[in-house]
Amino acid sequence: MSVPYEQLVGQMREEARGLEECPLPTQDEGTNERNRQLAVSEANYRESKSEDQRCGTCSNFDQSAEMLMCIQGGPIESGDDEPGYCRAWNFICASMQVCNSWQARDGDALPIEAEEI
Numbered sequence: 860m861s862v863p864y865e866q867l868v869g870q871m872r873e874e875a876r877g878l879e880e881c882p883l884p885t886q887d888e889g890t891n892e893r894n895r896q897l898a899v900s901e902a903n904y905r906e907s908k909s910e911d912q913r914c915g916t917c918s919n920f921d922q923s924a925e926m927l928m929c930i931q932g933g934p935i936e937s938g939d940d941e942p943g944y945c946r947a948w949n950f951i952c953a954s955m956q957v958c959n960s961w962q963a964r965d966g967d968a969l970p971i972e973a974e975e976i
């Protein structure tokens with residue numbers, strides 16, 4: 860028998876509250892939004908036009924099981940099917956977005972295409 864969705868979310872919130880290592884922005888909407896706005900103003904956080912260069916392929920994009928528990932168990936609606944945590948700007952970002960701090964996971968800091976900056 861499957862666990863009802865609301866019960867599952869409730870359990871995740873309980874577990875997230877117990878995770879001291881959850882970054883504050885995953886648990887506090889105001890902090891998350893302030894950091895998101897900084898990413899917009901300082902690094903042009905925006906929708907990506909490239910499959911290869913987006914948050915989902917960035918080395919700063921944290922989708923570890925622990926982080927997803929913090930995000931999904933926290934109070935913030937990401938509005939994205941594949942949310943993750945940006946370790947560069949410290950906010951919950953969306954896999955299909957990008958910013959000028961994008962870095963390849965293999966360590967090659969491929970520059971973001973000029974027309975996208």
Ligand code: SF4
Nearest residue numbers: 914917945947958960
């Ligand atoms: S550094 Fe930029 S591209 Fe990388 S995860 Fe953060 S917002 Fe997305």
